[in-house]
Amino acid sequence: xxxxxxxxxxxxxxxxxxxxxxxxxxxxxxxxxxxxxxxxxxxxxxxxxxxxxxxxxxxxxxxxxxxxxxxxxxxxxxxxxxxxxxxxxxxxxxxxxxxxxxxxxxxxxxxxxxxxxxxxxxxxxxxxxxxxxxxxxxxxxxxxxxxxxxxxxxxxxxxxxxxxxxxxxxxxxxxxxxxxxxxxxxxxxxxxxxxxxxxxxxxxxxxxxxxxxxxxxxxxxxxxxxxxxxxxxxxxxxxxxxxxxxxxxxxxxxxxxxxxxxxxxxxxxxxxxxxxxxxxxxxxxxxxxxxxxxxxxxxxxxxxxxxxxxxxxxxxxxxxxxxxxxxxxx
Amino acid sequence: xxxxxxxxxxxxxxxxxxxxxxxxxxxxxxxxxxxxxxxxxxxxxxxxxxxxxxxxxxxxxxxxxxxxxxxxxxxxxxxxxxxxxxxxxxxxxxxxxxxxxxxxxxx
Numbered sequence: 001x002x003x004x005x006x007x008x009x010x011x012x013x014x015x016x017x018x019x020x021x022x023x024x025x026x027x028x029x030x031x032x033x034x035x036x037x038x039x040x041x042x043x044x045x046x047x048x049x050x051x052x053x054x055x056x057x058x059x060x061x062x063x064x065x066x067x068x069x070x071x072x073x074x075x076x077x078x079x080x081x082x083x084x085x086x087x088x089x090x091x092x093x094x095x096x097x098x099x100x101x102x103x104x105x106x107x108x109x110x111x112x113x114x115x116x117x118x119x120x121x122x123x124x125x126x127x128x129x130x131x132x133x134x135x136x137x138x139x140x141x142x143x144x145x146x147x148x149x150x151x152x153x154x155x156x157x158x159x160x161x162x163x164x165x166x167x168x169x170x171x172x173x174x175x176x177x178x179x180x181x182x183x184x185x186x187x188x189x190x191x192x193x194x195x196x197x198x199x200x201x202x203x204x205x206x207x208x209x210x211x212x213x214x215x216x217x218x219x220x221x222x223x224x225x226x227x228x229x230x231x232x233x234x235x236x237x238x239x240x241x242x243x244x245x246x247x248x249x250x251x252x253x254x255x256x257x258x259x260x261x262x263x264x265x266x267x268x269x270x271x272x273x274x275x276x277x278x279x280x281x282x283x284x285x286x287x288x289x290x291x292x293x294x295x296x297x298x299x300x301x302x303x304x305x306x307x308x309x310x311x312x313x314x315x316x317x318x319x320x321x322x323x324x325x326x327x328x329x330x
Numbered sequence: 331x332x333x334x335x336x337x338x339x340x341x342x343x344x345x346x347x348x349x350x351x352x353x354x355x356x357x358x359x360x361x362x363x364x365x366x367x368x369x370x371x372x373x374x375x376x377x378x379x380x381x382x383x384x385x386x387x388x389x390x391x392x393x394x395x396x397x398x399x400x401x402x403x404x405x406x407x408x409x410x411x412x413x414x415x416x417x418x419x420x421x422x423x424x425x426x427x428x429x430x431x432x433x434x435x436x437x
Contacts, residue, residue, distance in 0.1 A: 193420060199413040206406075
């Protein structure tokens with residue numbers, strides 16, 4: 001227990017130091033790298049709290065994809081923060097201090113760490129999920145059971161949010177799309193990095209296999225559609241960074257990928273409607289195999305996780321495309 | 331002397347050696363004079379340091395499944411760490427970063 005406390009305290013101290021360093025830095029590339037470090041530290045904190053599903057998400061999104069997207073955004077603008085005049089700082093500072101004070105005041109009401117008497121621990125629904133899920137659904141990972149089955153509506157809502165982001169960002173960034181000579185220049189630059197090319201080529205199949213493992217093994221271990229999709233997209237992003245966006249486009253043309261963005265959402269919602277047609281309620285997977293409801297639950301969770309994976313991967317690749325294609329115009 | 335004690339000693343020694351590499355990599359990152367030597371120190375952390383730490387854990391692995399996972403993680407680090415350091419150094423060379431000459435004042 002003491003070791004756990006020591007680990008948590010040192011991780012939080014590092015997180016705080018990283019956050020302070022980010023605010024102090026004017027060079028935005030360095031700040032981006034430190035943001036990635038903050039994501040990695042949060043992922044480690046989630047691991048020490050046994051929240052492995054969240055940790056995988058944070059490591060893949062916070063450290064991986066977000067960093068690349070930040071760098072892509074920085075390539076479109078200047079990489080140095082403009083200096084705000086000192087007289088303009090006080091309003092922002094006042095808001096920050098006020099917000100911090102409010103949060104500190106609100107934190108007084110939080111229960112102590114690992115308090116067993118909080119509503120989170122004592123409310124009967126927690127007990128229902130933890131024990132009932134083994135009988136109703138029978139998959140070992142309760143997190144997947146809760147997210148995909150008990151709270152299936154919420155996950156569908158989240159997926160629609162991601163879908164909206166995925167169609168909005170390309171619409172905003174991809175107004176005109178021209179292929180300039182910049183792309184070729186970049187390809188020439190990257191061809192000098194032979195070691196990088198060979199190593200990423202070797203890694204590529206393993207990244208995709210790992211993504212599929214995380215996706216389809218999500219019922220049994222930490223992982224699921226969201227994490228699998230992010231890892232899948234990061235494979236494409238790595239390929240695009242090293243070999244140029246033109247080569248990615250030969251594998252996955254732009255229209256195909258934009259077409260894949262709604263496929264996952266439609267798969268998810270379509271399964272819910274199929275359940276209604278089979279005589280159940282929306283997203284009641286038990287109706288898929290009426291003789292054996294638990295098996296239907298397995299099948300339903302697998303289908304919606306696949307849907308989540310497809311949409312998340314397509315959205316992230318689309319956002320990455322739109323940033324890099326925009327950069328190539330200059 | 332029992333086998334488990336021997337395993338504990340071996341894995342402890344490996345983990346300790348890994349820690350030495352990680353700490354010296356960190357010190358080198360802060361103390362070395364120019365970019366290339368600092369890159370060298372940094373890459374030491376995630377190759378030699380990580381490899382020794384994982385070997386130490388490998389000795390203690392409870393089942394062959396976790397041993398396989400550790401070996402895979404080690405292979406992954408062996409591939410990515412040196413590649414990242416190489417790409418970093420090559421990008422710096424392209425960008426015009428040069429080694430300080432003999433006797434030149436080092437930053």
